[in-house]
Amino acid sequence: MREKIKKLIDKVAILDTNVIIDFQRLSYLEIPLQVFSKVFVSGFVVSKELPAEVVKKLKDLGYDIANLETEEGYSFFQELKKFKALSVYDRLVISIALQEKIICVSNDKPVRKICKKYGINSTGTLGILCAAFEKGIISKKELKELIDGYQSNSGAYINKDIINEIIRIYHL
Template sequence: MIDIFESLEISAVVDNNILQDLYELNRIDILFNVFDMVIIPRIIYEEEVTEEVKQSLTIHTFVLGDIVTEIGFELYRTLSSNVEYRGLSRRDRFALSISLETDYYCSSNDGLIRKACETHDIRYTGILGVLQAAFQKKYLNENEVKHLVHQLQSIDTTCYISRKICEEFLNKLFHT
């Protein structure tokens, strides 16, 4: 499997927490410069995405996604009936199913979504992975990444990410 940070052509199914994080950072543009194709599950767009975020998306090209294949429907049924994944919302199951059927990254910060991705061989990344990919693609420089990571930890965003995880991420990325 090609690592997201080494791949030049990557696409993703994006959930609302990633959209919200980037909106709060005033950097929704990063998403569209990291990923070649962005799919937002229609159910997430219609039920969760705020009007402000929708407005910021209007200048970008993305696809509203639906489950369209038997592979996607089968995963949706599996996740719906598995007690281990009862904490996943309908919207989460849609994002996972669309990711599986398209073979795109599932972009989410949610731990249970990541667990389902690992179990079902779905590639995934969170907000830090998106920032790392932007750095690797030279869309962001080191100072910009550091600034955005510090903003994610601040009261300016609703993102919950521990200082320890952020420090480890920055140390690993910049070898400090």
């Protein structure tokens, strides 16, 4: 797990809405920008799902906007319609990740399952937090506090096995 986390550092990624909201709730929207070399959000997500104040903060911090722009991306987006568990927003983020050959960041199990099926690298909020520790952005104490805060404030289901593995690996 730790080697997989280290491979996230300084790569390019696209974040879905739930991850953006997680980092907003943790008051650490800058962490993904420090872990990755470049971070995208879907233009459609920005225009339809996020409150204006969050969009402004993302732009001020340096997040980039990405859209479907290639035939490959559009075709894949259409192909993903067959997966009923995916929302339009999910399909967009996955398709942009495929189009741009970047990491898809989502906490949604169906999204990560599809990414795995199609060979798209993926991670979630916990992966970014661990990568932030690996890169020296946050201390072990901060990692523990952020994971505790994430468990308390996240709207996502958090697999206790993953939390326990992180606690074991990082001696939290």
